[in-house]
Structure formats: C-alpha cells, structure tokens
Amino acid sequence: MCWASRSTTSASTSAGSTSTPSSSARCPLPPRTVEFRMQPERPYMWMPVGRTRHRIEIRLHEHEDATEMERPEVAWEWLSQTWGLGPDDVEIIRQVVYPFLTRIARSWRVGRTFLAGDAAHTMPPYTGKGACAAMRDAKNLAWKLDLVLRGLADDELLDTYQQEREAHNNQLLRVSIELCDVVNLTDPRAAHARDLAMRGRPPAPDIFPGPKTGFLHHDAGGRVTGVLGDASPQGVIRRGGVTGRFDDVAGGGGFSVVAAFDPAAVLCGEQLAHLARIGVTIGSLDPASPHHIEDADGTYREFFTANGVSAFVARPDFLLYGLARDEDDLRELIGEILQRLKAPTPVQDPGRASFAHRKPRFPLDESGVFEERAATR
Numbered sequence: 001m002c003w004a005s006r007s008t009t010s011a012s013t014s015a016g017s018t019s020t021p022s023s024s025a026r027c028p029l030p031p032r033t034v035e036f037r038m039q040p041e042r043p044y045m046w047m048p049v050g051r052t053r054h055r056i057e058i059r060l061h062e063h064e065d066a067t068e069m070e071r072p073e074v075a076w077e078w079l080s081q082t083w084g085l086g087p088d089d090v091e092i093i094r095q096v097v098y099p100f101l102t103r104i105a106r107s108w109r110v111g112r113t114f115l116a117g118d119a120a121h122t123m124p125p126y127t128g129k130g131a132c133a134a135m136r137d138a139k140n141l142a143w144k145l146d147l148v149l150r151g152l153a154d155d156e157l158l159d160t161y162q163q164e165r166e167a168h169n170n171q172l173l174r175v176s177i178e179l180c181d182v183v184n185l186t187d188p189r190a191a192h193a194r195d196l197a198m199r200g201r202p203p204a205p206d207i208f209p210g211p212k213t214g215f216l217h218h219d220a221g222g223r224v225t226g227v228l229g230d231a232s233p234q235g236v237i238r239r240g241g242v243t244g245r246f247d248d249v250a251g252g253g254g255f256s257v258v259a260a261f262d263p264a265a266v267l268c269g270e271q272l273a274h275l276a277r278i279g280v281t282i283g284s285l286d287p288a289s290p291h292h293i294e295d296a297d298g299t300y301r302e303f304f305t306a307n308g309v310s311a312f313v314a315r316p317d318f319l320l321y322g323l324a325r326d327e328d329d330l331r332e333l334i335g336e337i338l339q340r341l342k343a344p345t346p347v348q349d350p351g352r353a354s355f356a357h358r359k360p361r362f363p364l365d366e367s368g369v370f371e372e373r374a375a376t377r
C-alpha cells in the first residue's frame with residue numbers, strides 16, 4: 001500500500017506509502033518503530049502498521065504533479081533507491097496523493113444538528129490524533145444527548161460539547177501544524193538550525209491536557225485546575241472473584257464515583273436515587289462497603305495520595321469531573337452535579353423528546369462555515 005499527501009496550506013506537498021512484504025522477503029524491512037527521516041531534500045515518515053504492513057508518508061514538492069506521483073513506478077523507484085526494496089520483497093497496497101487540510105468548524109451545533117470528527121475539524125496526521133479526536137467528540141456528545149433526551153438534564157448541557165471539545169482540538173491542531181512544519185522543512189539551513197535546536201532537548205511536556213472548561217468542577221475562582229478534565233484513573237480491580245480493568249469489572253456506563261470510604265453511606269437517599277436514574281457506578285475501597293472493589297494494582301490509593309483526596313467523580317466519557325477530600329466534599333460535589341444538570345422530569349419515551357430550536361451561537365458568515373487554522377508557510 002502506498003499513499004501520499006499534499007499540503008494546501010504550505011508550498012510543500014507530502015506523499016506516503018505503506019507496503020506489505022511478501023512472505024519471501026529478500027531483506028528485512030527497515031525501521032520497526034515509527035521513524036521520521038527529516039533530510040531536507042525529501043523528508044518522510046515510516047510507520048509499521050501491525051506485523052506485515054508499513055505506512056510511509058513522503059513529502060512531495062510543489063512542482064511535482066499529483067497524477068505523476070501516484071504512478072506505481074514512482075513508488076517503486078523510491079522504495080528501491082531508499083531501502084533497496086522491489087516487487088519481490090513487498091506489495092504496494094495503496095498509493096495516493098492527499099492534501100493536509102487544517103480546518104475547524106465555527107459552529108458545531110445548529111438546533112438538533114451536531115458536527116463531530118472530521119466534519120468538525122481536520123488536522124495534519126502528525127500527532128495521529130484525528131480518529132482519536134473524533135472518538136472523543138462522540139463520547140463527549142453521546143452521554144449529554146442521552147441525559148437530555150431522557151429528560152434528565154437541561155438542553156444547555158449540550159452547549160458544553162463544543163466548548164470542551166473545541167478547546168481540546170485547538171490544542172491538537174496547533175501541535176499537529178507545528179510538528180508538520182518541523183518535519184517537512186526543505187530549506188537546508190532551516191533544517192540544520194532545527195537539528196541543532198533539537199539536540200539535547202529535554203522531553204516535551206504533556207501537550208494533550210484535557211479540557212479546562214465546560215461541565216467540570218470549577219474552584220471558587222471559577223477555574224478548572226489540576227487533573228480535572230483529564231482522563232480518570234483506570235486501575236485493575238477485583239470484585240466478586242473477577243479481576244480486570246475498572247470499567248470492565250465494575251463499570252456500567254454513566255458517572256463513576258470511587259472513594260476510600262463508602263460513598264453510598266454518605267449521600268442522601270434523594271441524591272442516590274437521582275444518581276441511579278442518571279447512571280452511576282460506585283466503587284469503594286472500604287471492604288465493609290457493599291460497593292467494595294479491591295484496588296488490585298494500587299492505582300486508586302496512589303491517585304488519592306498523589307492528589308491529597310479520598311474520592312473522585314468521573315463523567316461517563318471518563319473525564320475527571322471533581323475530587324473530594326472527604327465525605328462532606330463528596331456530598332457537595334454530587335449536589336453540584338445534580339444541580340448543574342438541572343435534571344427535570346424524566347421523559348418516558350426519549351424518541352419524543354425535543355430540543356429547543358436555537359440559533360447558532362456563531363452565525364454562519366458568507367465565507368462559509370469553516371475557519372482555516374493552518375500555518376501559512
């Protein structure tokens with residue numbers, strides 16, 4: 001397989017190829033791990049996909065013609081010159097020139113219609129996050145739609161979808177564009193300066209923090225801080241003789257409340273009934289609790305100690321909503337969630353539930369629905 005890309009946002013063009021070796025491979029295939037070869041004359045990326053397939057992205061130059069570059073002879077010449085590989089060694093499955101389009105929709109919701117995934121945002125593939133972002137969008141939207149359609153949350157909850165996901169995607173877009181520019185330099189002097197600058201640099205900090213806005217606990221100063229918005233801990237637990245990851249063994253969808261004490265014993269009956277309607281999984285490290293889970297690999301104790309807390313609440317999309325130092329804190333946190341959802345009367349038939357027909361927050365202008373976020377070079 002062989003495919004290729006062209007950047008519409010810069011003077012550069014990229015191409016890639018993925019090859020499947022035949023069983024009678026003459027020579028071992030090159031890199032077993034993802035590798036960026038950033039030589040300015042023709043940068044490329046080589047990535048194993050499983051055991052027998054490789055994906056290669058090769059930068060095309062502006063003067064190169066897309067139709068010409070999709071001819072198999074071009075890929076064979078490159079494979080032969082670069083890696084000494086020919087038709088006896090590998091099979092080309094796909095070879096295509098494609099553009100990098102870095103765009104983000106202005107409005108992800110118009111009334112009952114929502115955009116998600118590539119329909120809402122596209123980015124260069126350099127962080128490998130396009131599909132991941134699409135799945136996160138879907139996960140974020142799904143639980144909110146579920147609660148609103150069942151009449152258990154106010155329609156306003158759906159406005160937090162774009163708020164949360166756009167902030168996160170903006171970060172991904174920025175990093176993808178930066179990486180794309182770093183990898184694809186063709187000016188030898190700029191490439192040399194890049195190489196010097198990258199030598200001896202400490203590892204990059206976490207560049208993909210979760211959202212820090214939306215349906216998350218805000219502190220007294222109105223901020224979402226620390227680990228809130230990040231993925232919640234997902235440890236190996238034991239319950240009823242079954243050992244496995246928390247969401248396989250205990251999780252039943254919905255919110256998760258995990259505590260060193262028994263959360264069910266500190267929440268009032270009304271709160272518990274309300275949580276049950278919304279959907280909740282309760283886990284307690286207290287062996288006396290009916291919700292006891294054995295913290296088999298110590299993930300939860302470690303998390304509580306590291307954050308100075310004894311409980312956390314995670315949303316149905318696994319993001320950390322809030323932390324609680326003690327039982328009172330947890331009661332307050334749960335009260336806050338239920339109050340924010342403004343959970344009205346449950347709807348008996350979700351199919352009959354209706355959204356308010358609203359005007360888009362960002363009216364679509366004459367230039368279209370998308371905003372270009374790409375670098376200009």
Ligand SMILES: Cc1cc2nc3c(=O)[nH]c(=O)nc-3n(C[C@H](O)[C@H](O)[C@H](O)COP(=O)(O)OP(=O)(O)OC[C@H]3O[C@@H](n4cnc5c(N)ncnc54)[C@H](O)[C@@H]3O)c2cc1C
Binds near residue numbers: 117119127132133
């Ligand atoms: C070369 C390349 C490499 C990539 N590498 C990675 C990577 O390593 N990691 C990563 O996370 N992402 C990667 N991505 C990005 C990833 O593929 C996309 O971000 C992801 O597929 C988007 O998912 P989606 O469901 O939003 O859209 P799509 O996957 O495009 O799905 C949309 C579906 O809707 C269908 N459809 C369209 N119109 C209609 C219609 N009118 N009616 C019914 N069906 C319709 C389409 O046929 C398609 O099946 C890469 C992309 C490219 C091009």
